Amino acid sequence: MRIDWILGSALVWLAIVATAGTASGEGDVDGDLVPDAFDNCIDVPNGPNQAPNNQVDADGDGYGNACDADFDQSGFVGLTDYNLLWACFGQVGACTNGAFFPALDLDVDGATNAIDQAILFTQLGNPFSASSGLACADPTLKTNLIGGTDPICN
Numbered sequence: 479m480r481i482d483w484i485l486g487s488a489l490v491w492l493a494i495v496a497t498a499g500t501a502s503g504e505g506d507v508d509g510d511l512v513p514d515a516f517d518n519c520i521d522v523p524n525g526p527n528q529a530p531n532n533q534v535d536a537d538g539d540g541y542g543n544a545c546d547a548d549f550d551q552s553g554f555v556g557l558t559d560y561n562l563l564w565a566c567f568g569q570v571g572a573c574t575n576g577a578f579f580p581a582l583d584l585d586v587d588g589a590t591n592a593i594d595q596a597i598l599f600t601q602l603g604n605p606f607s608a609s610s611g612l613a614c615a616d617p618t619l620k621t622n623l624i625g626g627t628d629p630i631c632n
């Protein structure tokens with residue numbers, strides 16, 4: 479009888495721990511109102527309270543603009559990415575070369591400018607390391623829009 483009681487208590491305790499674990503798994507690390515499991519930039523606020531940058535992922539690779547300065551999908555944020563941004567620097571909307579490239583607009587304010595450059599600088603010279611809660615976001619499967627490949631996540 480006493481063994482049954484202990485076993486029952488243990489099961490109740492396990493249920494409580496499991497519930498707590500589930501709750502923490504549905505957290506929102508960056509506090510942007512998008513649960514981590516659905517957040518395409520887990521560590522960077524880019525949710526409804528950062529409108530218009532609400533999970534915008536212009537190149538469709540599963541990583542939101544807010545954390546994705548790897549424009550050429552090379553797995554590294556380097557000089558090529560910087561040059562792509564610089565080619566459109568100061569432009570509002572479409573670039574003068576006709577290649578509207580909204581992925582360059584990291585803060586999604588409609589312009590490619592010093593704000594976007596500053597965000598890129600925080601990632602420059604490093605392997606792409608953003609975290610996304612989306613299952614389709616795989617750095618080895620990033621899509622090369624420059625080469626014309628269709629997006630894989632949007």
Ligand SMILES: [Ca+2]
Nearest residue numbers: 519522523524
């Ligand atoms: Ca986020």
Ligand SMILES: [Ca+2]
Nearest residue numbers: 539541542546
């Ligand atoms: Ca992206």
Ligand SMILES: [Ca+2]
Nearest residue numbers: 548550552554
């Ligand atoms: Ca790159």
Ligand SMILES: [Ca+2]
Nearest residue numbers: 583585587589
């Ligand atoms: Ca911008």
